[in-house]
Amino acid sequence: MKKPRLLTSIYAKFAILFLLIWWVLNSLTFGVTINIIANSFFDKLSMDHDQLMAEFRRVRTITGLVFLASAAVGTIIILIAVRSIVKPIKRLSKASKEVAKGNFDIEVKVTSADEMGQLTADFNLMTKELKNIDVLRKDFVSSVSHEFKTPITSIKGFAKLIRDNPLTDEQFSEYTEIIVNESERLSVLSSNLLKLSELDSKAIREQATVFSLDEQIRKAVLILEAAWSKREIEFDIDLEEITITGDEHLLQEVWLNLIQNAIKFSNQQGSIKIGLHQSGELAKVEITDHGIGIREEDKERIFERFFKGDKSRSQDGNGLGLVIVRKIVEMSSGKVYFESESGKGTTFIVELPQISPFHSA
Numbered sequence: 001m002k003k004p005r006l007l008t009s010i011y012a013k014f015a016i017l018f019l020l021i022w023w024v025l026n027s028l029t030f031g032v033t034i035n036i037i038a039n040s041f042f043d044k045l046s047m048d049h050d051q052l053m054a055e056f057r058r059v060r061t062i063t064g065l066v067f068l069a070s071a072a073v074g075t076i077i078i079l080i081a082v083r084s085i086v087k088p089i090k091r092l093s094k095a096s097k098e099v100a101k102g103n104f105d106i107e108v109k110v111t112s113a114d115e116m117g118q119l120t121a122d123f124n125l126m127t128k129e130l131k132n133i134d135v136l137r138k139d140f141v142s143s144v145s146h147e148f149k150t151p152i153t154s155i156k157g158f159a160k161l162i163r164d165n166p167l168t169d170e171q172f173s174e175y176t177e178i179i180v181n182e183s184e185r186l187s188v189l190s191s192n193l194l195k196l197s198e199l200d201s202k203a204i205r206e207q208a209t210v211f212s213l214d215e216q217i218r219k220a221v222l223i224l225e226a227a228w229s230k231r232e233i234e235f236d237i238d239l240e241e242i243t244i245t246g247d248e249h250l251l252q253e254v255w256l257n258l259i260q261n262a263i264k265f266s267n268q269q270g271s272i273k274i275g276l277h278q279s280g281e282l283a284k285v286e287i288t289d290h291g292i293g294i295r296e297e298d299k300e301r302i303f304e305r306f307f308k309g310d311k312s313r314s315q316d317g318n319g320l321g322l323v324i325v326r327k328i329v330e331m332s333s334g335k336v337y338f339e340s341e342s343g344k345g346t347t348f349i350v351e352l353p354q355i356s357p358f359h360s361a
Ligand SMILES: Nc1ncnc2c1ncn2[C@@H]1O[C@H](COP(=O)(O)OP(=O)(O)OP(=O)(O)O)[C@@H](O)[C@H]1O
Pocket: 192, 257, 261, 262, 265, 289, 291, 292, 293, 294, 298, 302, 303, 307, 308, 309, 310, 314, 316, 317, 318, 319, 320, 321, 322, 323, 345, 346
């Protein structure tokens, strides 16, 4: 809504109202009094003293009555005016109580273009935003519950099978393996949720240190050895020696998540290329895989919470990795983007300033 113009503002309304009341009262009082004086007083100048005094008293009584009448008219005008100002305030107060109860489906009618109208429009905007946040929160809670429910159901099912049935050695080790994997998944999910909530609530403070980015990336590859050796993946690593100032612990999460994705979405015996180069003032990291790539329709959504593209490969993930990556990179004043072709492969690119002015994203 537009800002109210001076003439339609409450200031102007009050000013006009008081001028009007002032004018009505004055003109009633003085107009009537002067009329009486003009009509009767001057005609009776020839009266004697007693008659003159009686005439003065009559004029005084009439003047008093006119004063009373004009005060009554003024009071009525003020009451009507105040009611029209208070009414929208009462409507807003009633609506605020509804919002406090959690009812966001409420809209107060904007009836004027003054400050009150502006306040009402702002109130409506606020409830709309609150409603959106509420929908997001409910979505989030239902996604989290869903993500927890699947592994818990599977753990429970296989634990019961082990408890209630005589099993062969092979079955036993297969079922316990599933239970271990699903527990691992639950543990990663809860630690990722915790990380996200810390990043969201800005509970993480900058722990800026100077460290070698190439070493950090090499370390990330080593940490993930179990995953890539199982898939027999080859690495082509080309890292320039670059030191960077930033939060070492948080940035390690970025490389772990991106390399983990590259491994997960690569084919057996695939290859992954990791490059680190200086690009102007920026350190540029490129992680390229030749795996399944990202489908056109998924490209806009991969940074959304809980979004998982290829369901068969993303079984062991929760769709939180890239959300964490983006948050950390943006907090480090960098940016992350990707190029991908379905069926051919994907390159994730991270650009970071070498001295990262850490801020809350
Ligand atoms: N290198 C990649 N190649 C192909 N698809 C990818 C790649 N990286 C991410 N994606 C797509 O983006 C989705 C989201 O990735 P993200 O890392 O956030 O979740 P995830 O890997 O499925 O689970 P999590 O990281 O929580 O374990 C993936 O499910 C996948 O569809």
